[in-house]
Amino acid sequence: MWRVKRSIRTYRDNPAWHHYRKTAPPEWVNQFGVPGHPFGTCRNHARNVLEGQVRGYPATLFHLAAVRKGGRYGTDVNMYSIAVLTLPTALPDTSVSTGTLVYRLRSDPLPPHAGKPVRLPSGRRPRMIKCSVDPAFAELAITEEVVRMTADAKAGWRLHGHHMIGWISGRRPYEKIVSLAETMTAILGELPASVWRAGTGDRSSGER
Template sequence: MQSSTWLILLVAVVAGVGIAYFKFYTAKKRRELFAGVAAQQGWSYVPANYALAGQWSGTPFQTGDNWRVTNVLSGPYNGHQMVAFDYSYQTHTTNGRGQRRTTTHRFGVVVLQLPGALPHLEVTHEGIFGGAVANAFGFRDLQFESEQFNRAFRVKADDERFGHAVVTPRMMELLLARGEIGWRFEGNSLVGWDRGNHDPAEVMNRLWLLQQVLENVPPYVWRDYAGVDPRPQQPQQPYPQQQPGGPTYP
């Protein structure tokens, strides 16, 4: 074998080792970062808990394969149980020459536990499809009096009456100002997510946003749809803990 070929192989090996070490070092520092945040907040931290991947059914869960749940934070947050983690899954495509390509999709997920189960409601950004374009293709979503909100967000609800009861003018104002992630009610969970791994500061910001969403749900909605009244006396009291039958929070 020619010396130039050996040199190429040597460079490739060194580059491969360097990339592997960089990934290892980055993952290690990330684990240390989240473990430190858990200690500061009085939460628990585990490097991985893949069982969480099967507890929710909407975006970004239940698609692709090789589901991974890592850097899991869990504990109390202003009267609620919370869990936050890195989530990833893989999809595969094959080109015309039979070559297989694997793509890893990464998300940062935060979840707040609800005092009772609510109907399914999902709020996401319109993305590359504006409301008018998407509706023309049959992707209908709820429409509200604010055209600015309609252009910015897509709202899907199994019960339209419930959707309009939750997305009040105050809720729209909140989301237009701070609605940077997608979120939905799924059973007794409020799930928030966004693409890419999140950092501790983003975790705290997203938990704050989810709490504001909960606080802007009118009390009659909780009574009519969940059969609970989380704020019977003092509006600032924390919600009760999880009702039986919902997801298990670590």
């Protein structure tokens, strides 16, 4: 915990990270496609919101308590560290995650308004959860290298409109979340140029 507190002090005073908030309103996270992974189905608490840039992408980092109904005490809380990158264009709703990261959420990977997801085979260990509303996009985007990078980072990520949302377990120092964001930029770098040019971000079945 002391590492997290020290990290917060360091980053919030760093001029490269221009905006820090200790808490965010509960509805603030809705812009990222709630209740898709990794968000809870009944409440979400975002803390230590930090905004800046990672490798040229506008980035938002925060700690998330994702709450769902169920569990021994009536609700179950899952803690994540989140990185969100803002993309130059919208891409089809897609999700890739190590299974252990999202198993306890007991929820669908994509928000209901995203459209009907096509489940993709895991094909490797650790078990991966993969789906997309656009199978043609998924075939281009979710390569073996992308899956390997996600698994090696023990992470998950999801495309939602102009956002790429990434998560790792627990409440981590910002250094770890920045590393996650850098992995996300590397994954984006694996996408073929045709994905960005073809207007696949139309999201005709997605959110309005």
